[in-house]
Amino acid sequence: MSPQPPPATQVWPPLDPAGTAGSADSATVTLADLMPPPPGQSQDGGGRPADRGRRRRQGDPRGHWFLVAVGVVLMAGALLLNGYATSTVGETHAAPPPADRPSTELDDVRHGGPVLNLTGARPDSARLPARTVALTFDDGPDPRWTPQLLDVLAKHSAKATFFAVGARIAENPELVRRIVAEGHEIGNHTYAHADLAAVPDWRLRLELSLTQKALAGAAGVHTRLVRPPYSSSPAAVTGPQLRALRVMGGEGYIVALTDLDTKDWARPGVDQIVRAALPRRGRGAVIMMHDSGGDRGQTVAAVDRLLTRLAEQKYRATTLTSALGMPSAHAPAGDLERVAGTGLGLAQRGASGFVTVMSWVLAVAGGLTLLRLLFFLVLAWVHARRARGGKRRAGRAPAWPAPPAVSVIVPAYNEEAGIEATVRSLVNTGYPGALEVIVVDDGSSDGTAAIAASLDLPGVRVIRQENGGKPAALNTGIAHASHDILVMVDGDTVFEPDTIEHLVRPLADPAVGAVSGNTKVGNRRGMIGRWQHIEYVIGFNLDRRAFDLLGCMPTVPGAIGAFRRSALREIGGVSVDTLAEDTDLTMAMCRGGWRVVYEENALAWTEAPTSLGQLWRQRYRWCYGTLQAMWKHRRAIAEPGPFGRRCLGYLTLFQVVLPLLAPVVDVMAVYSVLVGDPLPVVAVWAGFVLVQAFSGWYALRLDRERASALWVLPLQQFVYRQLMYLVVIQSVATAVLGVRLRWQTIRREGTFAG
Template sequence: MARHVARPDPRAHWVLLLLGLVTLLAALSFHGLVSAVGGGSGPDQAPASPAPRAVTTGGPVLRLDGPTPVSRRLPARTLALTFDDGPDPRWTPQILDVLRRHHAHATFFVVGSRVDEHPELVRRILAEGHEIGSHTFTHVDLTAAPGWRAGAELSWTRNAIAGVTGREVTLFRPPFSSTTAAMTEAQYEALRNAAGSGHVAVLADRDAKDWQRPGVPAIVKAATPQGGAGAVVLMHDGGGDRGQTVAALDQLLTRLGTQGYTFTTVSAGIGAPDSMVTATTGARLSGTALRWAQTGADWLTSAMNLLLGVALVLGVVRLAVQVACAQRHVRRVRRPRRRLPEVVAPVSVIVPAYNEAANIAATVRSLVASAYPALEVIVVDDGSSDGTADIVERMRLRGVRVIRQANAGKPAALNTGIRAARADLLVLVDGDTVFQPDTVYRLVQGFADPTVGAISGNTKVANRRRLLGRWQHLEYVIGFNLDRRMYDVLECMPTIPGAIGAFRREVLFAVGGVPADTLAEDTDLTMKVLRAGWRVVYEEGAIAWTEAPSSLRQLWRQRYRWCYGTMQAMWKHRHALREPGAGGKLGRRGLPYLAVFQIVLPLAAPAVDVFALYGLLFLPWSQLALAWLGLLLLQAGTAAYALRLDRERFGPLWTLPLQQLVYRQVMYLVVVQSVVTAVVGNRLRWQRMVRTGEAAALVGGAPAR
């Protein structure tokens, strides 16, 4: 009986990627939530519906966990100074210094997220005899928050304080509150809900309104009780510039100190026991975990900002180098050539074909119609089952040979053709490619330079009527051909495309023919030629029309093979980094460029997209729209420049925004899949694209644009 060997689920890495991206979004969102902390009490508003009179006319310390409200006031000449929105690394220490100088104590209503950011300040507050209360975790308006958010805010703040101090708080002051007389019904309900979790509400008798920065005298006046009465005074040690608060506090303590006032905490002022109790182990652990989560989210956000900045700088540098090299390449092409002899030596064109019935006739006809004086065409049928070889034989074209062999793969078919070729100059062509009449002539003229071992042609997308075809057309013009101009100038061309490339016969034999141990045999072969000491150049005038994938599934399979094969070739030729000459230029220029822009940055792209989603949630949309529009205009400018260099129309530019939203993500996910395949050690089989025959329509004309 045959045994079924369990294989790992190929979708597992996608599940892990999705979980990772969701975790990243959650961490970024948590950072966005806790970093969007404001401060201040907010402007005065006329209460549309006031709280019950028993509350608005009562004392500032409220117990609302019973059937009726219970309020407490401070005795005469007793001042409970309270500070909201801290701890702040600049202002809280200054306020503590003033309090210590006057031997005064106070109550600090801290924001939970800031407790996690500055735990040392919270510990100092307690160590100097002050009291701590809760001011929510993110300074949220509880009257506008849903019930789950309000509960989380209170719980997180309690846990944060417990994790830092080992103690839990019971006093609570809601953000954007003021005196009891100004309390609304909505605020009252929020306080009653907080009382359900054991919190005692503390409002104020005197609101200093220091958050408005009205000036030191105005703050002192607003904070001073009338007629020697006791009071809870509301001030701030965080949430903005509190320089006036520090100065006003010093004057207030000096003035009221001479009038016999006592400065104490809220609990001591009303004669209540210490409001802070020993925290449970669970609360301490939860608080510690919360602090680690906040720290991790902060670090992750900083790392993402750094990554985004690095990617942006690299992108701009890449564009600058591409444009500079393209301009140099154009000047070199337009410059009158040195007096090199015209190349008219015999050329053998080798066409490997496997089930290419849709396009093979058009390919062969375009080659035979070439305006080149001495040309032979060798079609190597690699075990086709659709009658590819029969189609060519029935054409009975002069100078065309058909070689049949059992299916052995494209490299084997190319090597068969190379061995059978009669000429010393060889052109390798895919079976779905159509040449223009002058393509072969233009392609081989570079061989007049004896240092040139191989030449890349200019590949163009034939089937560009549909949106997917237009996207690939832009990619070929911008990403491939603009890059090839740069590679040519920098003398580190890593790939001659299988659709159109010319080689010296001696070079191919010297490097052992077309390699079969990687899936990107064209890249592997080009790198071998460079490492053998030959120059590889780009001829933009040698145009070949090829059929691009017509569905996302086919595109995925093609690019998956390309990407995986390119990584194989890069690893295979990694020792070029230490080599001199042409191989060293490949190793120190071409390979790092491929590694950064075709592997590393695409791998980081999903995280960047998640960061963009985070921006949509927590950053002003106007800023995001402006940044996206700026990048889009930069890409459009690059695309327009590349199209002009290739003498193409600008019409496809309208598809760029959609390309960024769909096509770009597909390409990045292809890289992710390829890297996973390489890491787990799986072997990727050859995957052939289904041909539609659209390239055949190019014989005698250019594609529809």
């Protein structure tokens, strides 16, 4: 039995008794997480709620954009922190030595020892005593090489000084604690290995301060030792470097340069490293090596051999401060510094983990997107060959012996701009069978009903009812329809002359419960119209070919669809549970065991939104309604048949999850372009555009459309794409917060009028 129409209806012309239908109960589902619109709220183009006093928690959530903004800021902060820690952001390099002006102070430093005290008016320096070496290791700690060096030092009962980079300290706090626990000391080597001679004083102080905080959080200590990156022996100090050394001295640091630079970072060979590290004639020396920054296997082997040679020569290998007879470089850090350092370490490790995870997620998402596109192209090719080759699937019934009688239902709310063109296209369709057109005016406040009634066309009836929403209007039309084959058409849609004939042809198969037509954008002259035209051809119609073959059609569009009355009766008519009544209805059909197919030759021209605001409101409603329908039919995943696993899984992944990740793609792309080499980003973007262009060309060819429309495809990536994923974000936020969404008003321009 078909659903009864609402009681307050006026029919023109009046129905005879044979034209009425019986009654049936309609299923109602309450969605706790995805609040449906109240039954009295208008369902087409933003009508007025039937009972304004019953509106509760309707409208858009206001706080979620703040949460999105916070998320973007946190994401950007994670990228910047990780970029800063890895020297991608704010990267500095050692500048070539400038021509220095003569300076007494500079001469004192160049001719002094490797350990400098610049806290006073004149530089003071010190050298290590005879038969004493201070092994120093820069750029660590490294989780691979530093433990090996520690093992070698322990083997020889030697101590060393590690000039650690703050970012590496934050990444490897356990390793820092091991260094301190085994009696070695740690010096400050800046946070991001910055060339301190090339940065302003505030950046220099920030580098030192952050490293101290990281050290406090990892090991609970501060250090008084510092070694500037890109430094060497005192003789190589330049004027700009002296300025930086003065600032470090003013911060209370003892500056450690080197006597012997082994240049082990160049991996010259173990023997060469050992020769460069051996002091001459029993002198003491500060020896510079590295425990990070690349393969340090030669360094590990060289240290083992060096310590053996030094022991044979009666050398003592100890920490820098111990070698000079100074107090330990370490001092306990305060509680506040420890907390701040712990937070810094957690933030940096979190940022690093986030970037790593996002890199993998983006790679997987990109791969899935490409595979999905190629897979759907293959399915579309197969579908087109079968459809145009006249091949029938096994078990499909032959064509209708005679054209079936058809009832066309047009729900309309404030459609005066286009209702005449819609009705005339239906009457003039040239369908050879019996045809009636039922216009259901759902409480319009304009002249929609009067215009439709004044046309005085054969087979056209106009039904007026109080505003009850699009599902109620459709159910009214179903109840008053005289025939068993029903075509549902939006009030802004125009049919081709042969559309109805093509649309009802697949219903000759008794297993088919619904048929989706081929929707096309009629107003495609502007940029927004062209973007939607491409989206309809590629994103909608191409997908429907694939869904047809997979047996999991998610949506028969409200603009054009044919239904079997018995199938509608079986599922209880058009539900009012969601804002996407067409998706809800189609999913119910699939779950009921009915086949839903796609007919490419059944063409319908619809009026698309002409402004970004109108487009936003339309897609917001569509997306939110689709989420409601997915939630309502979520149990289909556990049911037999392909619909639940294929359709709901696909929609969840490609219509919800991946769009939610789209802002990450854009932020990381912009970040990569600004701070790194832009060529890889541009190359990946161009590759995706080329693949999309190929799929668009093929989709347009299948739909017999001109490929010249593809020129707007690259531009679509900069406005339209962002609009679409922001719609998904707002829809998901609306659903999670349990806010009821009002129907959004879409202004009709009357594209097909006249």
